[in-house]
Amino acid sequence: MTGNPALRRLGLLTPALATIALLIGLPLILLIWISLLQKGGSSGVDWNAAPSLGNYIRLAWEEDFDGTMILNTSYLVILLRSVLQAALTTGLSLLFGLPVALWMAGLSRGQRDLMLLLITIPFWTNLLVRNYAWLIILREDGWLAQAVGSVSPIGPIPLLYNDLAVAIGLTYSFLPFMILPLYTVFEKFDWRLLEAAHDLGASRSRALRRVLIPIAMPGIAAGSLLVFIPCLGAFVTPALLGGGKTLMLGNIIQMQFGASRNWPFGAALAVVLLALMLIVMVAMAIWRNRRVR
Amino acid sequence: MTDSSAVSIRSVSKGFGRGTAAVRVLENVSVEIGQREFFTLLGPSGCGKTTLLRLIAGFETADQGSISIDGQDVTQAPPFRRPVNTVFQNYALFPHMTVEQNVGFALVEQQMPADRIRARVGEALEMVRMQSFARRRPAELSGGQQQRVALARALAPRPRVLLLDEPLSALDLKLRKEMQIELKLLQAEAGITFLFVTHDQEEALTLSDRVAVMQGGRILQMGPPRDIYEAPTHRFVADFIGDINLIEAEALPDNAVRLPGGTQMSLPHKARGRITLAIRPERARILAPEAGQLQAQVIHTAYLGTALVHKLALADGGTFLLRQSDLDGPQPAIGSQVGLGLPAEALRVLAQ
Amino acid sequence: MNIRRFPLTREISLLVLVYLYVPVVVLVGYSFNANRTATVWSHASLDWYGRILANPTIQSAAKNSLVLALCAATAATVIALLAALATSRAFPGRGGVEAVLNTPLILPEIVVAVATLMLFVALGVQLGLGAMILAHTAFCIPFAYLPIRARLEGMNQSFGEAAQDLYANRFRCFRRVTLPLLWPGIMAGFTLAFVTSLDDFLTSFFLSGPGTTTLPVYIFSSIKAGITPEINAISTVMLVISVLLVSLSFFLGRLRR
Numbered sequence: 001m002t003g004n005p006a007l008r009r010l011g012l013l014t015p016a017l018a019t020i021a022l023l024i025g026l027p028l029i030l031l032i033w034i035s036l037l038q039k040g041g042s043s044g045v046d047w048n049a050a051p052s053l054g055n056y057i058r059l060a061w062e063e064d065f066d067g068t069m070i071l072n073t074s075y076l077v078i079l080l081r082s083v084l085q086a087a088l089t090t091g092l093s094l095l096f097g098l099p100v101a102l103w104m105a106g107l108s109r110g111q112r113d114l115m116l117l118l119i120t121i122p123f124w125t126n127l128l129v130r131n132y133a134w135l136i137i138l139r140e141d142g143w144l145a146q147a148v149g150s151v152s153p154i155g156p157i158p159l160l161y162n163d164l165a166v167a168i169g170l171t172y173s174f175l176p177f178m179i180l181p182l183y184t185v186f187e188k189f190d191w192r193l194l195e196a197a198h199d200l201g202a203s204r205s206r207a208l209r210r211v212l213i214p215i216a217m218p219g220i221a222a223g224s225l226l227v228f229i230p231c232l233g234a235f236v237t238p239a240l241l242g243g244g245k246t247l248m249l250g251n252i253i254q255m256q257f258g259a260s261r262n263w264p265f266g267a268a269l270a271v272v273l274l275a276l277m278l279i280v281m282v283a284m285a286i287w288r289n290r291r292v293r
Numbered sequence: 294m295t296d297s298s299a300v301s302i303r304s305v306s307k308g309f310g311r312g313t314a315a316v317r318v319l320e321n322v323s324v325e326i327g328q329r330e331f332f333t334l335l336g337p338s339g340c341g342k343t344t345l346l347r348l349i350a351g352f353e354t355a356d357q358g359s360i361s362i363d364g365q366d367v368t369q370a371p372p373f374r375r376p377v378n379t380v381f382q383n384y385a386l387f388p389h390m391t392v393e394q395n396v397g398f399a400l401v402e403q404q405m406p407a408d409r410i411r412a413r414v415g416e417a418l419e420m421v422r423m424q425s426f427a428r429r430r431p432a433e434l435s436g437g438q439q440q441r442v443a444l445a446r447a448l449a450p451r452p453r454v455l456l457l458d459e460p461l462s463a464l465d466l467k468l469r470k471e472m473q474i475e476l477k478l479l480q481a482e483a484g485i486t487f488l489f490v491t492h493d494q495e496e497a498l499t500l501s502d503r504v505a506v507m508q509g510g511r512i513l514q515m516g517p518p519r520d521i522y523e524a525p526t527h528r529f530v531a532d533f534i535g536d537i538n539l540i541e542a543e544a545l546p547d548n549a550v551r552l553p554g555g556t557q558m559s560l561p562h563k564a565r566g567r568i569t570l571a572i573r574p575e576r577a578r579i580l581a582p583e584a585g586q587l588q589a590q591v592i593h594t595a596y597l598g599t600a601l602v603h604k605l606a607l608a609d610g611g612t613f614l615l616r617q618s619d620l621d622g623p624q625p626a627i628g629s630q631v632g633l634g635l636p637a638e639a640l641r642v643l644a645q
Numbered sequence: 646m647n648i649r650r651f652p653l654t655r656e657i658s659l660l661v662l663v664y665l666y667v668p669v670v671v672l673v674g675y676s677f678n679a680n681r682t683a684t685v686w687s688h689a690s691l692d693w694y695g696r697i698l699a700n701p702t703i704q705s706a707a708k709n710s711l712v713l714a715l716c717a718a719t720a721a722t723v724i725a726l727l728a729a730l731a732t733s734r735a736f737p738g739r740g741g742v743e744a745v746l747n748t749p750l751i752l753p754e755i756v757v758a759v760a761t762l763m764l765f766v767a768l769g770v771q772l773g774l775g776a777m778i779l780a781h782t783a784f785c786i787p788f789a790y791l792p793i794r795a796r797l798e799g800m801n802q803s804f805g806e807a808a809q810d811l812y813a814n815r816f817r818c819f820r821r822v823t824l825p826l827l828w829p830g831i832m833a834g835f836t837l838a839f840v841t842s843l844d845d846f847l848t849s850f851f852l853s854g855p856g857t858t859t860l861p862v863y864i865f866s867s868i869k870a871g872i873t874p875e876i877n878a879i880s881t882v883m884l885v886i887s888v889l890l891v892s893l894s895f896f897l898g899r900l901r902r
Contacts, residue, residue: 012731015724020745023783027760034763099657106649122665124891126844128861129880133668194648233753250755257759270756352806372809379810385803389825399811
């Protein structure tokens with residue numbers, strides 16, 4: 001009746017682990033394999049091609065007519081833009097998220113719960129719909145564009161289809177990811193530490209910089225990771241608010257599976273995205289370990 | 294003897310963890326607990342008393358040895374096949390059930406008909422005077438009330454043995470005293486064996502027919518409260534229960550000992566070599582200087598209402614506590630020299 | 646001086662709330678606009694809601710979305726419940742198991758989506774509702790798992806011991822004590838998984854076959870074709886459903902018993 005606990009545990013875990021292995025793990029392995037193949041055939045992949053790094057080389061170089069390799073920066077620019085856009089969004093989220101989390105921690109219990117709900121609700125509503133809402137607001141014939149146009153000395157300024165529109169949309173999409181971990185830190189914060197800092201002669205801003213922020217560092221790191229990573233792979237926001245000129249990694253990956261129909265190259269781009277993500281996470285882990293020591 | 298025991302524990306050992314992290318929690322423990330006995334396991338936290346209780350309840354399995362309840366071997370039986378019930382330290386009342394449903398829980402498991410369950414639940418609630426709270430949920434009860442419900446729940450299936458895991462530790466002092474009396478009455482009424490676990494020595498002495506003092510996974514001494522208090526056999530037992538004075542002495546031939554300061558006296562016990570003598574503070578007497586067995590100086594006196602407690606400095610540097618219950622008698626001034634009278638029959642020789 | 650109050654944080658917080666909610670209000674407002682041009686206001690009307698109710702494409706997309714969310718959330722909740730029961734007690738490797746269960750939260754969705762697309766094509770799995778249910782089940786697991794796990798965490802281990810002490814065997818103990826106590830967590834997990842699947846666009850975008858679009862996929866392709874007041878209305882409906890379900894889950898998670 002008691003049974004072997006290890007066996008029982010294995011039985012309970014098998015469905016979950018098998019599902020993740022078959023529907024997340026296996027596809028990722030296949031993705032890496034396909035990224036080494038060539039396009040072709042009816043399914044988009046030449047399964048008989050010899051594995052090579054050709055798709056990765058194509059990211060930066062292309063073959064000239066005479067067979068020499070020349071630098072092609074178009075993909076590198078998109079890669080760089082994705083990273084910068086993600087960094088900008090992370091910075092903006094921190095800039096606005098930190099004061100919000102700080103303010104929330106000082107509220108009464110009931111108000112805090114309400115704020116928590118208000119911050120969480122957008123996070124759970126449809127990402128597509130939320131970005132679409134910004135599309136309406138920023139449109140050329142929208143009221144915001146007209147209002148800006150009427151006060152601007154240089155006439156109407158296009159609000160949509162540029163990097164700023166994408167930054168607004170991305171920050172809008174992922175700001176809760178920054179606020180929630182920061183709030184968790186501040187909620188547990190021992191406010192007597194701040195009293196001690198004041199008692200020892202630190203002004204309001206000095207105490208903030210020397211006590212509160214350093215203690216909140218793990219929350220800042222967690223929040224930054226949670227904003228940066230989904231931004232890197234964003235597809236919906238640049239597709240809706242960015243137009244054709246401000247493509248990000250997600251968009252060119254999608255193109256290889258749509259119009260261009262070059263699955264192996266798309267797979268290689270996806271692997272690059274994964275690698276970038278991994279680098280950021282490893283860097284963060286190293287930083288955290290060093291901090292602990 | 295073994296067949297009539299309510300609980301019989303034979304050479305039980307138990308460890309947790311593996312390899313270098315392994316900890317032995319119980320070392321070769323044997324106990325026989327009689328029918329309708331109020332038996333207490335007493336010891337500091339980590340002494341193994343709770344583990345022993347959990348082994349009897351069936352939440353843990355012994356590495357070695359055997360456990361039987363009412364002559365039935367239950368060493369390998371799961372908790373739901375043992376005729377014992379537990380009152381948990383935090384009560385563990387099911388929060389999604391009413392008081393009534395909690396008390397009837399085991400009866401439903403035993404597939405008792407509904408009308409008999411109702412009657413039995415009513416009886417159990419009456420026993421703890423909680424009838425009027427039958428429809429409440431645990432969250433709506435005070436700590437003391439939850440305690441009563443937990444008792445009723447464990448008593449309702451009429452177990453052979455009731456296991457109580459520090460059940461009073463979450464209550465405040467006044468409530469604890471009340472519940473102690475109630476527990477004693479309840480045991481008489483239910484007529485079953487109570488196995489009680491506590492770290493509170495006063496509680497153990499007040500409630501129990503017999504007490505087992507545990508330390509480091511072993512039972513050091515077992516017996517009626519009076520024996521444990523008056524005739525401790527171990528230094529740990531003497532120290533753990535009440536106040537005690539320890540005197541290092543040297544045993545001489547013919548039952549004699551030499552005390553620090555050189556005085557010799559005879560003991561009713563046999564002893565050899567360097568020994569430790571123990572005497573309770575209320576058993577020593579204050580005498581005139583140079584009289585008695587030891588010389589000391591009064592350094593502090595505390596008034597406790599029913600007695601005076603003197604703290605004395607011995608000539609060899611040790612301290613000595615002396616409890617004087619005769620408040621009208623002569624009181625030594627602080628700083629004065631006195632002699633201490635140690636009646637031979639009040640001295641115990643301790644094992645280390 | 647209140648030690649917990651910092652200057653300007655209040656103002657910035659209110660600004661952020663405005664930032665978070667103005668687009669939603671604008672969207673909902675325009676959905677009641679009678680004018681054909683999506684962004685020019687004339688007067689209030691429910692015309693566009695009538696239109697989406699009558700639109701057969703939207704009807705079938707809505708049906709697909711509901712069937713998909715229901716199947717994926719149910720499967721994910723059952724799988725997550727079993728896993729949570731296993732991980733509620735410490736064992737060597739528990740951290741690793743939990744990390745694996747949460748991988749769908751960390752991985753960029755577009756990567757998993759295209760990888761799954763290629764796997765299904767390579768294995769000859771037909772794209773469409775079945776393929777979407779499989780993929781959604783996988784990424785819904787952590788959303789169902791976390792609330793159930795949190796509920797188990799808060800649950801006293803002695804409840805299980807008490808039930809066994811009172812003659813309930815493992816199965817009876819699960820049915821009479823663990824399951825009822827866990828129920829709000831299970832419902833919260835199911836609701837979150839349901840919302841996650843219902844709102845998902847990317848995975849469905851890659852895996853939907855001909856004739857099996859979901860609502861988000863329909864909305865995306867409509868936006869690409871040109872903004873219409875119909876999109877405002879259908880988007881508002883999706884928003885309202887999400888908000889209601891998430892509030893429900895929030896409430897369930899706070900339920901004490």
